Amino acid sequence: MCLIAWNWQPTSHTPLLLIANRDEFYARPTEPLQWWNEAGILAGRDLQAGGTWLGISRSGRLAALTNYRDPAAMRADAPSRGELVSAYLRSSTSAMDYLTELAGRAGDYNPFNLLVFDGTSLLGLESRHARVITLQPGLGAVSNADFLTPWPKLAQLKNGLQSLPAQERPSDEQLLALLHNPCVALDADLPATGIPLPFERALSAAFIAMPDYGTRASSIVRFEADKIVFLEQGFDAEGSTGTRQFTCRMAPRGG
Template identity: 30%
Template sequence: MCIIFLKFDPRPVSKNAYRLILAANRDEFYHRPAKPADFWGSNNEILSGLDMEPGKEGGTWLGIGKRGKLAALTNYLQPKIDIHGKGRGALVTNFLTSDLDSFSYLKKVSAEGHLYNAFNLIAADFNSTKGDVIYYYGSKGEAEPVLLKPGVYGLSCSLLDTPWKKLQHGKHLFADTIRKSQDTAREDLVQELIKVMNNEEQQLPDPAIEEQGQDFVRPILNSYSAVCVRCPGYGTRTNTIVLIDGEGEVTFSERTMLNCDVTQWKTSTYQFKLQH
């Protein structure tokens, strides 16, 4: 039940304003092996965590490259999973390592979407010369990738901005935090956004999640109904905040669980400038 909020402003009014503010939670089984965020690839150009589940090694849920490519993935909540479906995490790593622009890549993915269990994919190009673009493709939604206009968006395990109560609640907290933090140092903004992503207020009842998840989700809806998910052995195990300012300075902060223990966390922050 991963969740992502983002504010996109490709032409910020000042160099200190942000072209992108993104906050994301990865919800997963605590025991599923993964590497924390770090640089990888040729010349250490790509930054992400990595899935290390046998057979799906090297996939990721969110990553950014020094040349301005960014991608983020959520699964689509469905009652039954095809165990033969391809690993969805490769959809992010393949974009980050490809030469295709975001629209061309998602167009290609849209033709191959049936090979995977249902998913949502955001792909973006941040480029000072050509301009910033973000596209969205949901394998249960429109056939063509959707160009995102400037604004605030929320994405969980349904289509973009589907009005799940937890998504609406988190989106409001996210937007309110940004509004109140216009003169806040970026380190403080990161911490305020991490607080948003760890909000455990249950948003019930929610018929929209019940209808989509059917009998699979109804018995555990209480646990899934908050921005931050907490279940025995499963839940929010990574918070990621990404800021890109008007000068192309990137701040990437990841707070990740250690040793499958909800009381043990490590925060790593990376800062670099986009290359063009």
């Protein structure tokens, strides 16, 4: 996952709305959004390493992962970061307890940011600093730097989410339009992350479409009073591969 934005409104009819893009090489084998047979997890699946980048559980949990872009810090022998998402979704520990324990061994992995929700708390972990962040109600976002770092595409997505008409439920079409924005940033606004300038420029768009690499999935997750609605639109080098949507029913809050 390379770009995530959310609106966290705990007392509203939709406590959490999350939108996200996963960018990856087209050659990396992937299964689309589906219920996993061996666990109560709804997610896509990375068939190369077995984990996932974004998922929910039948118990009302969510986890999403972004990689921290630092080529110099990458280790070929590090375990897959995608397993951290599925491990949280399988667990029953609180978001805080899970991230606190994980912070102590975060250095075992290549750098990452992990966002988790347990139905009550929305928290983040920055692995480079072994730092757990309690996210406050309102709009937030994370990409391939620390939480809330104002990269151009991060600010653009967050501002776009904020600018939608004041209404109870923005449409899927409005939200996907934000995720599908192909505009790149000006060179003067680009971060310096250690990759060549043409690649840095291409990665500055919310939606990426390069010959071998690009946005593989655009996702919308809505936590509502009695259900979670999860939509995923898939892509490959030829374009859209279709849209999947699932609804997970839950007991009403407080019931």
